[in-house]
Amino acid sequence: NPASLVQVMFNLGEMVTATQSVSDETLTLLGEEMNYIVQIVSPEEEDRELLESFSIEFGEDEGGEENLVARPPVVTVMGHVDHGKTRLLDAIRKTNVIEGEAGGITQHIGAYQATTEVNGEDRRITFIDTPGHEAFTAMRARGAKSTDIAILVVAANDGVMPQTVEALNHAKAADVPIVVAVNKIDVEGADPTKVRGQLTEYGLVAEEYGGDTMFVDISAKQGLHIDSLLEAVVLTADAALDLRANPDQNAEGIAIEAHLDRGRGAVATVLVQRGTLRVGDTIVAGDAHGRVRALIDDKGNTLEEAGPSTPAMVLGLTNVPGAGDNFLVVEEDRTARQIAEKRAARERNAAFAKRIRRVNIEDLDKILKAGEIQSLNLIIKGDASGSVEALESALLQLDVGEDEVDIRVLHRGVGAVTESDVNLAMGSDAIIIGFNVRAEGRATQMAEREGVQVKYYSVIYQAIEEIEAALKGMLKPEY
Ligand code: GDP
Numbered sequence: 001n002p003a004s005l006v007q008v009m010f011n012l013g014e015m016v017t018a019t020q021s022v023s024d025e026t027l028t029l030l031g032e033e034m035n036y037i038v039q040i041v042s043p044e045e046e047d048r049e050l051l052e053s054f055s056i057e058f059g060e061d062e063g064g065e066e067n068l069v070a071r072p073p074v075v076t077v078m079g080h081v082d083h084g085k086t087r088l089l090d091a092i093r094k095t096n097v098i099e100g101e102a103g104g105i106t107q108h109i110g111a112y113q114a115t116t117e118v119n120g121e122d123r124r125i126t127f128i129d130t131p132g133h134e135a136f137t138a139m140r141a142r143g144a145k146s147t148d149i150a151i152l153v154v155a156a157n158d159g160v161m162p163q164t165v166e167a168l169n170h171a172k173a174a175d176v177p178i179v180v181a182v183n184k185i186d187v188e189g190a191d192p193t194k195v196r197g198q199l200t201e202y203g204l205v206a207e208e209y210g211g212d213t214m215f216v217d218i219s220a221k222q223g224l225h226i227d228s229l230l231e232a233v234v235l236t237a238d239a240a241l242d243l244r245a246n247p248d249q250n251a252e253g254i255a256i257e258a259h260l261d262r263g264r265g266a267v268a269t270v271l272v273q274r275g276t277l278r279v280g281d282t283i284v285a286g287d288a289h290g291r292v293r294a295l296i297d298d299k300g301n302t303l304e305e306a307g308p309s310t311p312a313m314v315l316g317l318t319n320v321p322g323a324g325d326n327f328l329v330v331e332e333d334r335t336a337r338q339i340a341e342k343r344a345a346r347e348r349n350a351a352f353a354k355r356i357r358r359v360n361i362e363d364l365d366k367i368l369k370a371g372e373i374q375s376l377n378l379i380i381k382g383d384a385s386g387s388v389e390a391l392e393s394a395l396l397q398l399d400v401g402e403d404e405v406d407i408r409v410l411h412r413g414v415g416a417v418t419e420s421d422v423n424l425a426m427g428s429d430a431i432i433i434g435f436n437v438r439a440e441g442r443a444t445q446m447a448e449r450e451g452v453q454v455k456y457y458s459v460i461y462q463a464i465e466e467i468e469a470a471l472k473g474m475l476k477p478e479y
Contacts, residue, residue, distance in 0.1 A: 286325030
């Protein structure tokens with residue numbers, strides 16, 4: 001019971017309360033002391049084990065190579081606010097969306113498919129219809145990979161802006177290839193060449209300059225070169241990715257949007273990643289389950305089935321899953337219900353043990369030693385680009401001895417610490433440094449809730465000293 005655990009901990013020399021979270025290391029020690037073997041698992045591992053207990057292997061294409069069939073790329077549109085992400089998604093939808101039967105009314109279900117002709121072949125592309133990297137990182141933070149390719153929209157009159165950099169860093173961290181859409185070329189003062197130059201500094205070098213990133217000049221407003229952009233997406237996917245899936249198995253994928261509809265009950269848009277989802281299938285999505293009563297596409301048409309990379313709205317779930325939750329089809333209703341119930345119970349437990357401990361400066365040496373992370377990932381936000389750059393370069397030059405620890409700055413920018421920063425930190429085990437800036441209210445709450453450490457400094461050498469000391473701690477000889 002909790003009281004005796006507290007007692008044992010006290011004897012081990014650590015003062016804890018009954019409701020406090022402790023580090024993995026402490027837990028393991030506690031287990032040893034009490035003759036238990038403590039196994040530390042991530043939520044993703046725990047879920048995998050849960051599914052395995054029902055003989056389900058999530059995330060695997062069944063069978064061999066011969067069962068794999070090409071699937072369309074899934075694309076997210078990112079970029080700075082007002083650079084034209086929404087307009088671009090609308091322009092693509094208007095001109096390239098696959099014709100449905102009897103012209104259904106366009107519905108925003110969270111994703112849609114478009115077609116484009118490449119080398120005489122009709123090719124499909126699936127677009128996630130929520131512009132921006134927030135949804136992308138929120139899903140990634142939960143361990144879901146939703147996107148194959150990112151379109152980075154940069155307005156040619158504005159050039160690279162803070163959220164442009166943020167977006168590209170998010171895509172890079174997720175290892176997602178980028179196609180750059182240089183937008184608003186119809187506007188006076190548009191300078192697409194300058195955008196290419198600016199992005200070179202961030203490692204995105206245009207093909208015409210000998211790099212491997214495709215840049216396409218477009219006007220979302222006038223519908224200019226949208227086809228070239230879609231072609232670039234397909235070509236980038238073909239060159240960089242092997243997008244194939246087995247359509248002949250029980251469907252699996254992720255929920256990308258869900259809400260409670262007054263008339264229809266729980267409604268979720270899912271993205272099928274492998275297998276084929278059919279009306280009548282028994283499905284579990286996060287902690288929701290049910291029989292698929294209807295599948296609806298983005299034109300309001302009902303579908304009989306949805307294959308890999310196809311988004312579809314699902315009716316028939318018991319409740320609303322979260323965005324980023326995985327979904328899968330199972331043979332029996334009972335299995336679906338049991339999985340959903342176990343997940344719901346786990347959610348409740350997790351809510352209980354809210355304070356998750358992630359990477360933090362104080363325990364950096366222990367965390368590195370335990371091999372939980374291989375490098376120190378940082379996100380630096382500051383009040384001015386000069387100070388941010390100065391801090392970054394000083395940190396990158398830190399001499400931490402022979403066993404060099406990799407210090408990686410995943411993202412840097414001017415302005416307050418935002419929810420998006422916290423999401424990135426969660427997805428990449430990073431610490432956030434705020435230099436002469438604070439976190440936005442909601443970002444603070446989120447960081448606290450998720451256990452992401454945000455360190456504030458107002459003097460550069462203090463930041464350097466503290467991080468150096470933390471790293472050196474790791475390098476202390478062990479006796
Ligand atoms: P978002 O914040 O990135 O989603 O940007 P929006 O799509 O909302 O676009 C911001 C503003 O720029 C809107 O007023 C759009 O009409 C305008 N806009 C977007 N694309 C273009 C373009 O290619 N040319 C011009 N002139 N205006 C555009």
